Amino acid sequence: MHPATSPTAGTPAEPSHRTLAPRRRFLRGLVAAVVAAPLLFGAAACGDDSDAGDGKVKLSIFWWGGENRAKLTEDALALYTKKNPNVTFEKTWQANQGYFDKLATLTAGGNPPDLFQIDDNYLSEYAERSTVLDLNSYSDSGKLDVSKFPKSLLEYGVVDGKLAGVASGENTQGLVYNKTLLTRNGLPEPTTGMSWEEHIAWAEQVTKKTKVPGTQDPSADYKAFWVWLRQQGKDLYKGKDLGFDEADVTRWFELWKGARERGATPTPDVIHEGNASDVTKQLVVTGKAATSWVWVNQMPDLKKNTKDELGVVAYPGDPSGQWARAAMYWSVFKGSKNRDVAVDVINFLANDPEAVALLGTDRGLPSNLDLRAKVSETATDPAMKQSIQVETELAQKFGQAAQVPIKGHSKVKSELVKAAENVQYGRITPAEAAAQYVAACKSAIV
Template identity: 80%
Template sequence: MHPATTPTAGPPPGPSHRTPRRRLLRGLLAAVVAAPLVLGAAACGDDEAPSSDPNAPVKLSIFWWGGEARAKLTEEALALYTKKHPNVTFEKTWQANQGYFDKLATLTAGGNPPDIFQIDDNYLSEYAGRNTTLDLTKYKDDGDLDVSKFPESLWQYGVVDGKLAGMAAGENTQGLVYNKTLLQKNGLPEPTTGQSWEEHIAWAEQVAKKTKLGTQDPSADYKAFWVWLRQQGKDLYNGSDLGFTVEDVTKWFELWKGARDRRATPTPDVIHEGNATDITKQLVVTGKAATSWVWVNQMPELKKNTKDELGVIAYPGDPSAQWARASMYWSVFRGSKHKDVAVDVLNFLANDPEAVKILGTDRGLPSNLDLRKQVSDAVSDPAMKQSIQVESDLAQKFGAAPQVPIKGHSKVRSELTKAAENAQYGRATPAEAAKQFVDACKSAIA
């Protein structure tokens, strides 16, 4: 872990943290009646009781994952908050993605979670279900957490069981990346948004006949399966249960068995390489397929690994099955002694022009559409410009957000890979692999 030093607060020259009247009233009430804390413990950081004085010193603990570049940008944005609110300082901790949720679980189980923490859709339902996350709904309704400039499906993708459990730190969506150089060199057409899955496979068959490179088989990719389900009027989850049946999965696996039989995809061994989550191993950049199924904001990382020009479009089928997905969220610990200030920090990170400019596109496209345009205009990386353009185009077509994945989602994802590879290698028929997958999913979410 890489704890950062806490900024030194300068002497406030007068009222520095301008607290909205309704939040000040909540603070006054909290000073009189101490609300019971989740897990019976205070968040780490400042252990002082809430004060009715808006200029009283406040120290918030904040925890996120990411590399050094993200840490630098986040610390700079938090330092700006302290500059504008000198009574508020931060105890900052960050680490790489691997092991992050183990650490967060340990802190939570010990009754000492951070006031503010980064989380993603693999775990948001789980933490909301434990009453660890603060319900942000009243702050949204009061305007203290302003999501009026967010795409509606973006902020809605943070709602769990009717409670707003997390604020989108950025937006992302699914993208089909293809090798534009390869196609142009061979006089082949580029794929287009709106083609059906069958049309995509026919296109890939045509490409493979001329280049021996078809489309990566995405039958193991939960993103592709999820979008395809939504196009069939289904979903990945329905309440606390699965939103699909064995028959649905069988149709999905059969679709891609047909593509493999037509040699529109690579061989199973190569498909397996593409199933790796490492972006550097995606087949579109290793030269083993003409496409890869990724998140749109991964375009810059893909481009670093190839000299070829890449294009990106929506997944096949009706693009309204895609939605403005939160690339990750900021959540507030329900038992924080300074929850109102913590929410104000979230609002600042999403809606302060200077803060949004600092954070840029590191966590996905800015959630605030007005500020997103300002950030987009300043982007110089061509690959990131492509990402922004395709998401801006798709924003007009996005459908409603699905429910946030339920507990066991990570296991569901890994079981899809296992079942799909059984079908890809011929170790099981599509129907057999589908049954294996659904049985494993039911066990995972039980």
């Protein structure tokens, strides 16, 4: 119903640290309203045609993404209706920006969708407020078949013991590098398992030989910080609190301060460009760095924007620091009168061979491992095949799933950018930035 205006189809665009605070307060107020009037929402939920005597159901469904995702999703839903003629869909989709504002507005206004797309920025917040349906009983009964899911991928949808969302696909962190540049200059490719110091030393040599900075500075990238923390025996979160302290953040910032001083990374203005750009303009494809820190499933989008051959490996350090991350989830509104049908649609999108083939890897690599293998066999896009291959290899080395991020996660991410860039530009020391960052994070998660 709402055509997207943005070509991107990944995680919703992250608002800047300058606009996030009022937006967070806005969202909290809207989502809090759900708790205040649960009975109203249960009665007014969209798609309650199940009360009709003819047994027909109109299920409301809401997601974000670009036009390509919309077409793929609509094709898969049409296939569901073909196989289940009594079920039709009220489909709403929009561009990334503003999606969660709209979802909160719909929910607080008593007109929530039965089924909606969500990500790990907000899953805990919606689950803790009892906005989403606990899907454990459906998985226990077999009505929602998650038996072919990697264990850690399934666990990454659990909040306080409740299955709050089902992964629409799997993803993990990926270090993408310009293979053409390295080959042309007789340089070795990075490898999975190299230490962080080894990666920085490798990047320093790339800079010296090619005059292209060897690696984007990821000190502002929460994905890299999170993996590094897990390799130190820490985590981004521990229960309802942070899993790290000022000393950890200081060490992280000092690591990359040293890398910048050695010339392993670009200059601060170019680093900022990489921090602020979407996946299509990452430094590895604009030629301003030999590597970028992204998600593995973004390889096809990156490849579309460069003529060079790209490679991808795990982030540096022990690869068990990485895990099967849900690219995004499907969740069901707790008050929906069509909850059983909504769960059946999730089950269909995850486990029907035709539906999974239609959707491909748009929302991450298929969660069902058997069907993922079939998609890999039939994929014609080399970058997509490469993404699946790398993810499959890394899956053998994944560690235990991280807990789903807690309330305030978006602010934790954006404040890291602010703190890291203050260090990158030399405005404050790593220790000063770490103190400011931890204080901002503690405020965000209260």
